[in-house]
Amino acid sequence: MGSAEGEQFPINVRPITTWQFCPYCAGRLEYREVFGRKRLYCPACGNVVFREPxxxxxxxxxxxxxxxxxxxxxxxxxxxxxxxxxxxxxxxxxxxxxxxxxxxxxxxxxxxxxxxxxxxxxxxxxxxxxxxxxxxxxxxxxxxxxxxxxxxxxxxxxxxxxxxxxxxxxxxxxxxxxxxxxxx
Ligand SMILES: [Zn+2]
CATH class of the missing domain: 3.90.79.10 (Nucleoside Triphosphate Pyrophosphohydrolase)
Incomplete structure (x- = not known):
């Protein structure tokens, strides 16, 4: 599992890869496989950053x-x-x-x-x-x-x-x- 730091992101993830911290608990976000695709995820509180249209x-x-x-x-x-x-x-x-x-x-x-x-x-x-x-x-x-x-x-x-x-x-x-x- 890669972290949000220093990882090459696919183009469809790029716009929010400047997010480093969880908006709910300020924990450091990781980029990992959750619910079938790579997403930003907060190991501290379990928040999954679902991107919305x-x-x-x-x-x-x-x-x-x-x-x-x-x-x-x-x-x-x-x-x-x-x-x-x-x-x-x-x-x-x-x-x-x-x-x-x-x-x-x-x-x-x-x-x-x-x-x-x-x-x-x-x-x-x-x-x-x-x-x-x-x-x-x-x-x-x-x-x-x-x-x-x-x-x-x-x-x-x-x-x-x-x-x-x-x-x-x-x-x-x-x-x-x-x-x-x-x-x-
Ligand atoms: Zn969190």
Whole structure:
């Protein structure tokens, strides 16, 4: 069993190999086989560091056959468009996160109406994750971009911007476009 010190880590472990100490008891972590794969482990208290995917939530909001998109004002993928969405806070529900992100990025208050889809991604340098997209409808506010969004607009299925950020948005918007066309 190797220790966390001086060991060559496979690429998928690298981002947290700067962790040397257990977040629960401050014991020194080791890198060893636990539950079928190599993980950081604390021999002092038995804590296994399970790596988790990042979890994000967002909304698909339609108005007059158009979908609400925001232009990213910050990296990664700055300048590209996507659904209003963002990382969940650790202590909020996905529905709350989706509504909060929409309000922060677009100025629009929304009500969640149904689950639209759950998408896995691997194209963000901060690590792989899933994003939960809800259908939602506007209940208040006025459109005005904020937080990490530079612009917010509604786009028809044939007006979607060419520069879409992240594979999750490209997949969700292709799905939406197909549904809209099918229902015409
Ligand atoms: Zn510990």
């Amino acid at each position: 990042k979890v994000g939530a967002g909304v698909l909001v339609e108005k007059d056959g158009r979908v609400l998109l925001v232009k990213r004002a910050v990296p990664p993928q700055k300048g590209r468009w996507g659904l209003p969405a963002g990382f969940m806070e650790w202590d909020e529900s996905p529905e709350e996160a989706a509504r909060r992100e929409c309000l922060e990025e677009t100025g629009l208050e929304v009500e969640i109406t149904s689950l639209y889809g759950i998408y896995h991604y691997t194209d963000d340098f901060r690590g792989p994750g899933i994003i939960i997209i809800y259908r939602a409808r506007v209940t208040g506010g006025t459109i005005h971009p904020g937080d990490d969004a530079a612009e917010a607009h509604f786009f028809g299925p044939d007006e979607l911007p060419r520069e879409i950020a992240f594979q999750t948005n490209r997949i969700a918007l292709a799905q939406w476009k197909e549904e809209v066309k099918r229902n015409l």
